[in-house]
Amino acid sequence: MSEAATAARPTKRIFETRQPFDLSDELRDRVHANDVADTVAQLEEDGYGYVRNASTPEFNARLRETILRVCFENAPDGKRDGAGGATMLLHKDPIFAEVILNPKLMTVAEVMCGKGAMISQIAASVRPKGSPAIGLHADQNWTPAPFPVHNQLVTFCWACDPFDEANGATKVVPKSHLKRRHPTEQETREEPGAVATETAPGSCVVWDGATWHSNYPRTTEGQRVVLHVTYSRLALRPVECYDFLDDEWLQGKPFELRVLLGREDFLNTREGAFYHGAKIQKTMDWAKC
Numbered sequence: 048m049s050e051a052a053t054a055a056r057p058t059k060r061i062f063e064t065r066q067p068f069d070l071s072d073e074l075r076d077r078v079h080a081n082d083v084a085d086t087v088a089q090l091e092e093d094g095y096g097y098v099r100n101a102s103t104p105e106f107n108a109r110l111r112e113t114i115l116r117v118c119f120e121n122a123p124d125g126k127r128d129g130a131g132g133a134t135m136l137l138h139k140d141p142i143f144a145e146v147i148l149n150p151k152l153m154t155v156a157e158v159m160c161g162k163g164a165m166i167s168q169i170a171a172s173v174r175p176k177g178s179p180a181i182g183l184h185a186d187q188n189w190t191p192a193p194f195p196v197h198n199q200l201v202t203f204c205w206a207c208d209p210f211d212e213a214n215g216a217t218k219v220v221p222k223s224h225l226k227r228r229h230p231t232e233q234e235t236r237e238e239p240g241a242v243a244t245e246t247a248p249g250s251c252v253v254w255d256g257a258t259w260h261s262n263y264p265r266t267t268e269g270q271r272v273v274l275h276v277t278y279s280r281l282a283l284r285p286v287e288c289y290d291f292l293d294d295e296w297l298q299g300k301p302f303e304l305r306v307l308l309g310r311e312d313f314l315n316t317r318e319g320a321f322y323h324g325a326k327i328q329k330t331m332d333w334a335k336c
């Protein structure tokens with residue numbers, strides 16, 4: 048679809064902002080169709096949840112293999128021991144677009160970050176035995192407290208391997224999102240109420256941008272291979288900049304991918320607002336949905 052054609056799409060001005068978890072009928076239907084109603088309920092109540100069986104075992108195996116290959120290729124010479132990770136993954140293998148367009152993830156992302164949400168980060172981590180914890184934090188670490196009522200970011204941790212405490216799973220503090228602030232130094236040290244997330248390979252743990260989390264040090268043999276996918280509200284600056292992916296790269300790819308890359312809103316463009324016509328209203332409407 049050309050830029051002119053998408054920009055000309057009619058849009059009806061929206062005056063009222065939907066409050067968190069007040070879903071439109073259309074989005075509620077999509078939540079049920081994609082079997083993520085429990086995920087959304089957990090996110091609302093506890094600040095984290097699970098997307099079980101996000102795809103097939105075959106897809107998960109291909110994703111794990113791809114992550115290991117890409118991490119190896121991107122590691123500096125002499126540091127190719129299997130540990131580490133990689134960022135800026137969208138164009139490094141077609142499987143990463145498949146992940147971020149996964150209907151279950153997209154549906155939860157829209158619930159948590161609104162219409163027109165953008166992809167903020169696609170990063171992989173490979174953690175062998177002995178990998179340390181990263182420390183308690185909320186992902187919306189560039190939003191000052193008190194956090195807005197509306198969630199700013201949502202992160203999915205796609206577990207390519209079994210996730211439990213010994214394997215170095217993510218730890219979360221349930222209901223910490225309700226505090227709407229960053230953890231204090233003491234809370235970061237003591238991690239009150241933290242629990243291990245547990246899931247099978249091919250499922251995701253997902254958490255609210257305000258939820259305090261870290262990970263357990265890995266004590267078992269083998270590697271924990273994870274893809275971290277973060278979406279953000281369209282009003283925020285994403286972590287990763289994919290502006291260099293041009294129209295030729297986007298040719299034939301889904302409209303939804305254009306939205307995730309911010310190509311369907313009027314923000315952060317070289318041309319400025321006036322150039323973008325109907326996209327201006329569309330952006331402000333999406334921000335309220």
Ligand SMILES: [Fe+2]
Binds near residue numbers: 185
């Ligand atoms: Fe995090």
